[in-house]
Amino acid sequence: MTQVMEKNLEYYLNLNYTLLVNHIVDESGSYYYGKIVELDGCHSTADTVEELIKDLEEVKKAHIEIKLEFGDLIPEPKEMPSGNIMLRMPKTLHWKLANEAEREGISLNQYILYKLSSK
Template sequence: MMKDIAYYMNLPYTVEIKPERDDSGIYFFAKIVELSGCHADGRTSVEAVQALEEVKRAYIEVKIELGGEIPEPGKMPSGQMLLRMPPSLHKLLIDTAAREKVSANQLAVVRLAQSLGLPGGVQKVHS
Protein backbone atom coordinates (compact mmCIF):
# COMPACT_ATOMS: atom_id res chain seq x y z
CA MET A 1 0.00 0.00 0.00
CA MET A 2 1.29 3.42 -0.98
CA LYS A 3 1.46 5.69 2.06
CA ASP A 4 0.58 9.13 0.76
CA ILE A 5 -0.40 12.39 2.44
CA ALA A 6 -4.03 11.26 2.82
CA TYR A 7 -2.92 8.06 4.57
CA TYR A 8 -0.92 9.95 7.21
CA MET A 9 -3.46 12.77 7.62
CA ASN A 10 -6.13 10.21 8.56
CA LEU A 11 -4.10 8.37 11.21
CA PRO A 12 -5.26 8.85 14.83
CA TYR A 13 -2.30 10.86 16.10
CA THR A 14 -2.34 11.95 19.74
CA VAL A 15 -2.98 15.68 20.11
CA GLU A 16 -2.23 17.45 23.36
CA ILE A 17 -3.62 20.93 24.00
CA LYS A 18 -2.79 23.08 26.97
CA PRO A 19 -3.39 26.68 27.91
CA GLU A 20 -0.31 28.88 28.22
CA ARG A 21 0.19 32.43 29.41
CA ASP A 22 2.58 35.11 28.23
CA ASP A 23 2.69 38.92 28.32
CA SER A 24 -0.18 39.16 25.85
CA GLY A 25 -2.47 36.84 27.84
CA ILE A 26 -3.69 33.28 27.54
CA TYR A 27 -3.24 31.23 24.37
CA PHE A 28 -3.42 27.52 23.58
CA PHE A 29 -0.48 25.34 22.60
CA ALA A 30 -1.23 22.16 20.63
CA LYS A 31 1.17 19.43 19.58
CA ILE A 32 1.13 15.99 18.00
CA VAL A 33 2.93 13.72 20.43
CA GLU A 34 4.24 11.27 17.84
CA LEU A 35 5.57 13.93 15.43
CA SER A 36 8.50 15.70 17.07
CA GLY A 37 8.42 19.43 16.33
CA CYS A 38 4.85 19.37 15.00
CA HIS A 39 3.07 22.02 17.07
CA ALA A 40 1.04 25.20 16.76
CA ASP A 41 -0.81 27.68 18.91
CA GLY A 42 -3.91 29.84 18.77
CA ARG A 43 -6.01 32.28 20.79
CA THR A 44 -8.52 29.46 21.40
CA SER A 45 -8.14 25.69 21.54
CA VAL A 46 -10.09 25.44 18.27
CA GLU A 47 -7.72 27.86 16.53
CA ALA A 48 -4.74 25.91 17.88
CA VAL A 49 -6.08 22.62 16.52
CA GLN A 50 -6.90 24.18 13.15
CA ALA A 51 -3.38 25.60 12.91
CA LEU A 52 -1.98 22.25 13.99
CA GLU A 53 -3.74 20.49 11.11
CA GLU A 54 -2.01 22.86 8.65
CA VAL A 55 1.36 22.29 10.34
CA LYS A 56 0.78 18.51 10.31
CA ARG A 57 0.09 18.57 6.56
CA ALA A 58 3.24 20.62 5.87
CA TYR A 59 5.30 18.39 8.18
CA ILE A 60 4.14 15.22 6.41
CA GLU A 61 4.57 16.72 2.92
CA VAL A 62 8.19 17.65 3.68
CA LYS A 63 8.93 14.22 5.17
CA ILE A 64 7.46 12.49 2.10
CA GLU A 65 9.33 14.79 -0.30
CA LEU A 66 12.65 14.21 1.47
CA GLY A 67 12.06 10.50 2.07
CA GLY A 68 12.14 10.96 5.84
CA GLU A 69 10.61 8.59 8.35
CA ILE A 70 7.10 9.51 9.46
CA PRO A 71 6.19 7.98 12.82
CA GLU A 72 2.76 6.41 13.06
CA PRO A 73 0.67 6.34 16.20
CA GLY A 74 1.05 3.22 18.29
CA LYS A 75 -1.74 0.84 19.02
CA MET A 76 -3.79 1.98 21.99
CA PRO A 77 -3.91 -0.38 24.98
CA SER A 78 -7.24 -1.97 25.88
CA GLY A 79 -7.86 0.32 28.84
CA GLN A 80 -8.08 -2.62 31.22
CA MET A 81 -5.52 -3.80 33.75
CA LEU A 82 -5.44 -5.95 36.82
CA LEU A 83 -4.29 -3.95 39.82
CA ARG A 84 -3.14 -5.49 43.09
CA MET A 85 -3.22 -3.42 46.27
CA PRO A 86 -3.18 -3.95 50.02
CA PRO A 87 -6.58 -4.89 51.46
CA SER A 88 -6.58 -1.72 53.61
CA LEU A 89 -6.18 0.49 50.52
CA HIS A 90 -8.91 -1.49 48.71
CA LYS A 91 -11.28 -0.89 51.65
CA LEU A 92 -10.45 2.82 51.70
CA LEU A 93 -11.16 3.04 47.97
CA ILE A 94 -14.50 1.23 48.33
CA ASP A 95 -15.56 3.34 51.34
CA THR A 96 -14.60 6.61 49.64
CA ALA A 97 -16.43 5.62 46.45
CA ALA A 98 -19.56 4.76 48.44
CA ARG A 99 -19.48 8.16 50.18
CA GLU A 100 -19.11 9.90 46.80
CA LYS A 101 -21.82 7.68 45.24
CA VAL A 102 -19.59 6.42 42.40
CA SER A 103 -18.09 3.05 41.60
CA ALA A 104 -14.67 2.19 43.00
CA ASN A 105 -13.44 1.84 39.41
CA GLN A 106 -14.68 5.32 38.46
CA LEU A 107 -13.11 6.85 41.55
CA ALA A 108 -9.78 5.10 40.90
CA VAL A 109 -9.71 6.27 37.26
CA VAL A 110 -10.48 9.89 38.17
CA ARG A 111 -7.94 9.99 40.99
CA LEU A 112 -5.26 8.37 38.83
CA ALA A 113 -5.96 10.81 35.99
CA GLN A 114 -5.78 13.75 38.41
CA SER A 115 -2.45 12.52 39.80
CA LEU A 116 -1.14 12.48 36.22
CA GLY A 117 -2.29 16.06 35.61
CA LEU A 118 -5.49 15.24 33.70
CA PRO A 119 -8.23 17.02 35.67
CA GLY A 120 -11.39 15.01 36.18
CA GLY A 121 -10.17 12.09 34.08
CA VAL A 122 -10.14 14.04 30.80
CA GLN A 123 -8.49 12.02 28.07
CA LYS A 124 -6.14 13.18 25.33
CA VAL A 125 -7.75 14.20 22.09
CA HIS A 126 -7.12 12.20 18.91
CA SER A 127 -7.32 13.97 15.59
Protein backbone atom coordinates in the same frame (compact mmCIF):
# COMPACT_ATOMS: atom_id res chain seq x y z
CA MET B 1 -3.25 -11.92 -2.68
CA THR B 2 -3.29 -8.95 -0.30
CA GLN B 3 -2.94 -5.43 -1.57
CA VAL B 4 -0.28 -3.25 0.07
CA MET B 5 -1.53 0.25 0.87
CA GLU B 6 0.74 3.05 -0.34
CA LYS B 7 1.78 5.24 2.56
CA ASN B 8 1.48 8.59 0.85
CA LEU B 9 0.46 12.04 2.11
CA GLU B 10 -3.24 11.17 2.06
CA TYR B 11 -2.60 7.99 4.07
CA TYR B 12 -0.81 9.89 6.87
CA LEU B 13 -3.27 12.80 6.90
CA ASN B 14 -6.12 10.35 7.51
CA LEU B 15 -4.49 8.76 10.56
CA ASN B 16 -5.89 9.63 13.98
CA TYR B 17 -2.91 11.42 15.55
CA THR B 18 -3.06 12.53 19.18
CA LEU B 19 -3.73 16.24 19.58
CA LEU B 20 -2.74 17.87 22.89
CA VAL B 21 -4.15 21.33 23.62
CA ASN B 22 -3.31 23.52 26.62
CA HIS B 23 -4.76 26.87 27.58
CA ILE B 24 -1.85 29.12 28.60
CA VAL B 25 -2.04 32.30 30.66
CA ASP B 26 1.30 34.00 31.21
CA GLU B 27 2.96 37.43 31.00
CA SER B 28 2.31 37.54 27.25
CA GLY B 29 -1.44 36.97 27.67
CA SER B 30 -3.95 34.18 27.19
CA TYR B 31 -3.57 31.76 24.27
CA TYR B 32 -3.72 28.10 23.29
CA TYR B 33 -0.72 25.87 22.69
CA GLY B 34 -1.13 22.60 20.88
CA LYS B 35 0.97 19.81 19.48
CA ILE B 36 0.63 16.54 17.64
CA VAL B 37 2.13 14.14 20.15
CA GLU B 38 3.54 11.55 17.74
CA LEU B 39 5.14 14.09 15.37
CA ASP B 40 8.11 15.91 16.89
CA GLY B 41 8.11 19.55 15.88
CA CYS B 42 4.40 19.74 15.06
CA HIS B 43 3.18 22.44 17.40
CA SER B 44 1.59 25.86 17.23
CA THR B 45 -0.13 28.58 19.24
CA ALA B 46 -3.33 30.50 18.55
CA ASP B 47 -5.91 32.76 20.18
CA THR B 48 -8.73 30.19 19.86
CA VAL B 49 -8.95 26.41 19.86
CA GLU B 50 -10.55 26.45 16.41
CA GLU B 51 -7.68 28.51 14.98
CA LEU B 52 -5.15 26.26 16.72
CA ILE B 53 -6.63 23.09 15.24
CA LYS B 54 -6.63 24.64 11.75
CA ASP B 55 -2.99 25.73 12.20
CA LEU B 56 -1.96 22.29 13.46
CA GLU B 57 -3.52 20.61 10.42
CA GLU B 58 -1.40 22.85 8.18
CA VAL B 59 1.74 22.18 10.24
CA LYS B 60 1.04 18.42 10.16
CA LYS B 61 0.63 18.46 6.38
CA ALA B 62 3.87 20.39 5.83
CA HIS B 63 5.73 18.16 8.30
CA ILE B 64 4.59 14.97 6.57
CA GLU B 65 5.32 16.36 3.10
CA ILE B 66 8.91 17.12 4.11
CA LYS B 67 9.36 13.70 5.73
CA LEU B 68 8.04 12.00 2.59
CA GLU B 69 10.27 14.13 0.33
CA PHE B 70 13.40 13.07 2.22
CA GLY B 71 12.30 9.48 2.84
CA ASP B 72 12.31 9.95 6.61
CA LEU B 73 10.40 7.72 8.99
CA ILE B 74 6.94 9.06 9.86
CA PRO B 75 5.60 7.80 13.19
CA GLU B 76 2.04 6.51 13.20
CA PRO B 77 -0.36 6.86 16.12
CA LYS B 78 -0.52 3.97 18.55
CA GLU B 79 -3.77 2.40 19.66
CA MET B 80 -5.02 3.49 23.06
CA PRO B 81 -4.39 0.75 25.64
CA SER B 82 -7.46 -1.05 26.98
CA GLY B 83 -6.78 -0.08 30.59
CA ASN B 84 -6.71 -3.72 31.64
CA ILE B 85 -3.54 -5.48 32.75
CA MET B 86 -2.79 -8.85 34.28
CA LEU B 87 -0.44 -8.46 37.20
CA ARG B 88 1.30 -11.23 39.12
CA MET B 89 2.68 -10.42 42.55
CA PRO B 90 3.85 -12.26 45.63
CA LYS B 91 0.99 -13.55 47.79
CA THR B 92 2.23 -11.53 50.75
CA LEU B 93 2.07 -8.28 48.77
CA HIS B 94 -1.41 -9.17 47.49
CA TRP B 95 -2.52 -9.86 51.07
CA LYS B 96 -1.03 -6.55 52.29
CA LEU B 97 -2.67 -4.49 49.52
CA ALA B 98 -6.04 -6.22 49.97
CA ASN B 99 -5.97 -5.47 53.71
CA GLU B 100 -5.04 -1.82 53.12
CA ALA B 101 -7.84 -1.46 50.55
CA GLU B 102 -10.32 -2.99 52.99
CA ARG B 103 -9.24 -0.54 55.71
CA GLU B 104 -9.78 2.33 53.27
CA GLY B 105 -13.18 0.94 52.28
CA ILE B 106 -12.37 0.72 48.58
CA SER B 107 -11.81 -2.08 46.09
CA LEU B 108 -8.37 -3.57 45.58
CA ASN B 109 -8.34 -2.22 42.00
CA GLN B 110 -9.13 1.32 43.21
CA TYR B 111 -6.48 1.07 45.91
CA ILE B 112 -3.77 -0.14 43.51
CA LEU B 113 -4.69 2.63 41.04
CA TYR B 114 -4.47 5.18 43.87
CA LYS B 115 -1.04 3.87 44.91
CA LEU B 116 0.28 3.91 41.33
CA SER B 117 -0.99 7.41 40.55
CA SER B 118 0.25 9.01 43.77
CA LYS B 119 3.93 8.47 42.95
